[in-house]
Amino acid sequence: MKDEHNQEHDHLSQKEPESCEMACTCKEQQGEEKQEAGEKEGEIKEDFELKYQEMREQYLRAHADFENVKKRLERDKNMALEYAYEKIALDLLPVIDALLGAHRSALEVDKESALTKGLELTMEKLHEVLARHGIEGIECLEEFDPNFHNAIMQVKSEEKENGKIVQVLQQGYKYKGRVLRPAMVSIAKND
The missing domain is CATH 2.30.22.10 (Head domain of nucleotide exchange factor GrpE)
Structure with missing residues (x-):
């Protein structure tokens, strides 16, 4: 029985180095796989950071463009309103000229007439309204x-x-x- 036991022991001792080598090789492979996985993870993380920065810059540019468009539209709206007031004012100038002419003529005829006084009051009121609008x-x-x-x-x-x-x-x-x-x-x- 001793012989059998020794043979088994010899047999196991011969197998031990072989399985030890396999275990070491497996551990090395696992280490390499972990390293490769870590490198891939690092690459993925780096790609993610680049994409994130790219998208963030695109967002900031789009937001700035939107703000610029909003400001330009507001400015255009204000200019359109000003242009409309200016156009109305230009259209009123011949009417003002006619009232001034009528007032001058009325002054030549009778400075104290009701017509002359009415034209004076109308001209004063008109100039007040015009001044109020610039x-x-x-x-x-x-x-x-x-x-x-x-x-x-x-x-x-x-x-x-x-x-x-x-x-x-x-x-x-x-x-x-x-x-x-x-x-x-x-x-x-x-x-």
């Missing part, structure tokens, strides 16, 4: 300013110096600082 008459003081005045003729004047405004032929108007219509004036030329 429309105002252009000042025609002594100095000629080509930004606000249009000189349509030159006249000799003993009272005024060269280049000074002698007479306003048609009132000019501004809308929020922009010229709607320049004032038509005559200027002095004393040569």
